[in-house]
Amino acid sequence: MEDHSTASHDAGHGVSEAHPKNAGQTKRQMYLTVFLILGFLTFLELFVPPVYGAEFSSTTKMLLLCILAITKAGLVAAYFMHLNHEAKWTRWIAYSPIYMGGAVILIMLESLYR
Amino acid sequence: MSTVHAATDSHGDHSDLVAEDPHFGKATGGKIAMWMFIAQDGMSFGGLLFAYGILRATAAEWPIPAEVLGINLTAFATFLLICSSLTMVFAVLAAEERNQKNLVKYLGLTILGGIGFLGIQVYEYMHLVHIGVGFVESSFQGEPINSLFGTTFYAVTGFHGLHVLSGVIYLICIFKGALQGKYTQGGTTSSPVELVGLFWHFVDLVWILVFTFIYLL
Numbered sequence: 001m002e003d004h005s006t007a008s009h010d011a012g013h014g015v016s017e018a019h020p021k022n023a024g025q026t027k028r029q030m031y032l033t034v035f036l037i038l039g040f041l042t043f044l045e046l047f048v049p050p051v052y053g054a055e056f057s058s059t060t061k062m063l064l065l066c067i068l069a070i071t072k073a074g075l076v077a078a079y080f081m082h083l084n085h086e087a088k089w090t091r092w093i094a095y096s097p098i099y100m101g102g103a104v105i106l107i108m109l110e111s112l113y114r
Numbered sequence: 115m116s117t118v119h120a121a122t123d124s125h126g127d128h129s130d131l132v133a134e135d136p137h138f139g140k141a142t143g144g145k146i147a148m149w150m151f152i153a154q155d156g157m158s159f160g161g162l163l164f165a166y167g168i169l170r171a172t173a174a175e176w177p178i179p180a181e182v183l184g185i186n187l188t189a190f191a192t193f194l195l196i197c198s199s200l201t202m203v204f205a206v207l208a209a210e211e212r213n214q215k216n217l218v219k220y221l222g223l224t225i226l227g228g229i230g231f232l233g234i235q236v237y238e239y240m241h242l243v244h245i246g247v248g249f250v251e252s253s254f255q256g257e258p259i260n261s262l263f264g265t266t267f268y269a270v271t272g273f274h275g276l277h278v279l280s281g282v283i284y285l286i287c288i289f290k291g292a293l294q295g296k297y298t299q300g301g302t303t304s305s306p307v308e309l310v311g312l313f314w315h316f317v318d319l320v321w322i323l324v325f326t327f328i329y330l331l
Contacts, residue, residue, distance in 0.1 A: 024211055028204070035200040039193060045330060046189055062331060069326035076319045080203050081312055086149075087139030093149045097156035104164060 034079045041072050148309050152316045155277075159320050162273060163327055166266045177259045182247060183238075183267070185329050191234040192325050198227025199318040202311050209307040214298040217307065221289045224314065228282040235275050239268075267328060274324055277317050284310050 045068050048061055078084040083094055134140055141149075170176050201223040208216035242264075246253035252264035288310045291297060297307050 024207060027207055031200060031203050031207075035196065038196045038199075042189060042192055042196065045326070046185065048330060065326050065330050069323055072322045073319045076199065076315055076322065080199050080315045080318075087135070087137060087141060089137040090139070090141050090146065090149055093146070093153050096153045097160050100157050101160050101164075104160075108168075 030079065034075050038072055038075060041068050044068060142305055144305060144309055145312070148312050152312065155316070156320070159270075159273070159323070162270050163323065166270060166327065169262050169266060173260050173262060175260055177254055177263055179263075179267075179329050179331070182254050182259070182263070183242070183329055187234060187238060188325060188329055191231050191238075192321060194227055194230050194234070195318050195321050198224045198231070199315055201227065202314045206308050206311045209292075209297045212298045214292065214295055217292050217298055218289070221285060221292055221307075225282060225285045225289060228278055228285065228314075232275065232278055232282065235271065235278075242267075270324055270328055274317070274320060277320070281310075281314050281317050284313060 045065065048064050048068075077094070081094075083091060086094070138146055201220045205217055205220035205224060208214075208220055246256075247259075247264045247267070249264055249268045251261050252259045288297075288306055291306065297303065
């Protein structure tokens with residue numbers, strides 16, 4: 001039988017129930033930091049499309065925008081949706097669209113090079 | 115085998131009694147169900163975005179989306195949705211801290227953010243229809259463009275818009291409960307606020323991808 005103590009669970013969350021006010025303040029600061037990063041990355045995105053005169057090749061543009069979008073989506077999932085604090089099986093469920101997307105890409109590549 | 119574990123919250127009551135599972139941890143049944151819903155909904159959006167990508171890659175001509183759609187207003191709408199995600203996560207924190215005043219305030223701000231986003235989307239649709247971008251046929255500056263451009267744009271953003279509308283209605287239901295102190299009084303659970311938060315962040319996450327793939331690329 002496994003024992004899962006509150007202490008070990010809280011250690012995973014990076015907060016202590018002994019100081020709930022401090023824990024709340026720490027969380028607020030973390031959320032604000034993530035929010036500022038998201039805002040900054042959204043601002044950066046606006047300079048990539050050609051309407052703003054950025055002279056990138058289409059491949060560079062696609063790569064830059066994909067990296068920015070995936071970073072932003074990852075930040076929302078990890079910190080706002082608390083996915084980095086969830087147990088393994090919950091994370092597996094959450095990642096299932098990514099596995100399906102990977103499978104679809106493989107199937108498409110296979111049909112391209114058949 | 116799992117161990118039932120009594121976690122006492124910061125206010126000393128035992129309202130958050132949870133059975134800690136070796137696989138799902140402290141996640142409640144509702145939370146697991148919400149994650150399963152989010153995963154299948156994510157696959158729906160993934161399917162739409164894949165279809166968009168294939169149609170665009172195989173099209174003979176495709177207008178530059180940023181030129182036709184304009185991205186300033188949509189970038190502002192994106193920022194508005196990110197702001198509403200911040201207020202939502204503050205609302206969840208307020209529910210955990212049993213702070214009803216902050217819970218009501220942040221839920222209200224989140225609802226306003228969602229309504230603002232929907233308002234911008236309606237304005238954008240009206241503007242696009244006015245300049246000739248329709249669901250079936252499209253033109254830009256008097257010249258016909260690939261009709262699939264408008265079709266895929268309205269299909270993907272419309273599907274997302276319906277999610278925002280559902281999220282706003284869901285938030286209003288939770289807001290009503292918050293006004294009555296359902297999630298902050300002793301012996302109550304903050305779980306419904308966390309669940310609506312998960313859905314709302316998912317809507318934000320999907321929009322981040324839609325904004326990139328439909329508007330910017």
